Amino acid sequence: MAESLQLSTTAYEQTWLFASHMGDPKAAFLLMFPLTYFLNRRTGVAVVWIAAISEWLNLVFKWILFGERPYWWMKESRLFEKNPPQLQQFPSTCETGPGSPSGHVMITAAVWWAMMSSLASSIHSRTGSKLAAAFPYLFYSLVLVAVGLSRIFILAHFPHQVIGGLLAGVLLGVYLSRSVPETHSLLFFLRISAGLLVGTLVFHTALEKMGIPLSWSVALAKKWCSHPEWVRLDTNPFSSLMRACGALIGLGLAQSWKPGGWSLPWAPRALCLALSAMTLHHINRFSLPGAYPVVFYALFFIKYTIVPQVVMLFIPGVVHFLTAKAKKD
Secondary structure, three states: OHHHHHHHOHHHHHHHHHHHHHOOHHHHHHHHHHHHHOOOHHHHHHHHHHHHHHHHHHHHHHHHHOOOOHHHHHHHOOOOOOOOOOOOOOOOOOOOOOOOOOHHHHHHHHHHHHHHHHHHHHHHHHHOOHHHHHHHHHHHHHHHHHHHHHHHHOOOOOHHHHHHHHHHHHHHHHHHOOOOOOOOOHHHHHHHHHHHHHHHHHHHHHHHHOOOOOOHHHHHHHHHOOOHHHOOHHHOHHHHHHHHHHHHHHHHHHHHHOOOOOOOOHHHHHHHHHHHHHHHHHHHHOOOOOOOHHHHHHHHHHHHHHHHHHHHHHHHHHHHHHHHHHHHO
16 A cells, blocks of 8 residues: 555655654644634643644553554565565654554544534534534544555555544543543642653663563664664654653643733734744754663753743743833833
């Protein structure tokens, strides 16, 4: 299927790469979160909450299911030595974690469900039309198809891993979007984050003690990636854990320091969105040292702790101060 996609849709290569990029878990925190937060506060909080929980669950599933990735499996299996498929790798191909289920599809399905269901509800309440309210769900379906096919196109996942991620993501989105921690205390988020972190480390240690080496996928990624520089530490399962835990603590800090957030009219909110997008873009571009994994993970944790505070606290606070001062003058 990957070979067929690559050969028949070569002209759309950049489109597939863009779809894969939009399905990246970090896109939920760096792109979807600020966009939704300044449109609807509850939905913005839901995006961070659902993305963090979904990413953690995806990590646990990956460690349990031991899914291969196509770009190394076709070499390791030795089934294609006589007739090797005409396949190409890309910079986003060489992820180091196990492949099942697809994290891109699972987290996208969960997060976008919260976004599209909220949009559909808003459209229905304004227009009273069920047909108009169905368009967000149609768009949601198209996004999932595009992300899923893009992951097969770049050799990151098998079709069954994409389908598994889709089903798990939709179920998580429906369930988690029912109860969003808008008013919970910082202690709640600290407990959740600590529970996820400690529970994962205990689970990891237990599997290692049982003789199950969880670093097997990293070794295969380094062995079969066509460009060594494409194997990045930020695709490691522990990076997913640090991102989820950091974002949850950041969400708790932002809500505890300014309960309810800043109340801003539409024009200042649009300015907040632009400034937040610029700030998060530069935070994402900031390169972390990878020589020492422990240092990298600690800084990665801090990086995503900052993200909710930038969007919910710092940027709106500055804009509120400047607009209030201008109005006073």
